[in-house]
Amino acid sequence: MSLADIQARMLTACTAAGRQVSDVNLIAVSKVQPDARVAAVLDQGHRIFGENKVQEAAGKWPAFRAQYQGVAVHLIGPLQTNKTRQAMELFDAIHTVDRPKLATALARLAQDMGSCPDLFIQVNTGEEPQKAGVLPADADAFVAEVRALDLPLTGLMCIPPVDEEPSLHFALLAKIAARNGLKGLSMGMSGDFETAIALGATHIRVGSAIFGARVPG
Numbered sequence: 001m002s003l004a005d006i007q008a009r010m011l012t013a014c015t016a017a018g019r020q021v022s023d024v025n026l027i028a029v030s031k032v033q034p035d036a037r038v039a040a041v042l043d044q045g046h047r048i049f050g051e052n053k054v055q056e057a058a059g060k061w062p063a064f065r066a067q068y069q070g071v072a073v074h075l076i077g078p079l080q081t082n083k084t085r086q087a088m089e090l091f092d093a094i095h096t097v098d099r100p101k102l103a104t105a106l107a108r109l110a111q112d113m114g115s116c117p118d119l120f121i122q123v124n125t126g127e128e129p130q131k132a133g134v135l136p137a138d139a140d141a142f143v144a145e146v147r148a149l150d151l152p153l154t155g156l157m158c159i160p161p162v163d164e165e166p167s168l169h170f171a172l173l174a175k176i177a178a179r180n181g182l183k184g185l186s187m188g189m190s191g192d193f194e195t196a197i198a199l200g201a202t203h204i205r206v207g208s209a210i211f212g213a214r215v216p217g
């Protein structure tokens with residue numbers, strides 16, 4: 001697979017769903033990838049990337065941003081409250097807002113800094129105990145809470161359980177978003193992004209299918 005292959009598959013999936021490919025953002029998930037692979041994708045003109053750790057992104061993206069214009073980096077992994085300021089300085093979007101304490105910290109810093117990344121609320125659609133995200137039953141209340149803090153809420157994000165049919169989770173996320181008037185849907189990864197596009201994804205997060213298998217360390 002390569003960037004061009006994924007773009008071609010996105011186009012096919014959008015056409016089949018009667019959607020514009022420009023309405024779907026491809027987030028190239030560069031976590032753990034060697035810099036040379038990331039640079040190769042930047043050299044092909046791609047500009048939206050995803051990282052799941054604040055520390056790793058801090059070590060990698062300031063240099064790439066200095067070298068390439070118009071880069072956007074999205075945080076797609078869990079955010080500890082004590083790293084909120086650093087995350088707000090590093091990222092253009094945060095997909096993992098999942099608790100009131102974090103929302104409050106974001107709001108306070110947004111006041112301070114006069115800006116805030118685009119935010120997505122992570123929903124634990126599979127209700128998995130080990131997974132982050134608000135439970136589906138708590139999602140509407142948390143959306144209201146985040147909005148009351150005057151934060152820029154773009155949409156919802158989910159990571160379906162590995163052993164379940166993802167379409168059920170994507171459909172549930174889309175339903176929660178629709179009833180809350182949210183347009184953004186961050187869903188779909190290497191193995192299921194076409195399904196996610198069919199169900200309305202606006203942000204797909206694709207790593208290994210673009211970069212190849214993640215090299216440990």
Ligand SMILES: *Cc1c(COP(=O)(O)O)cnc(C)c1O
Nearest residue numbers: 029052076189190205206207208
């Ligand atoms: C790593 C990761 C991805 C990308 O996974 P691939 O299967 O490599 O496409 C997407 N979303 C999240 C939250 C991730 O942590």
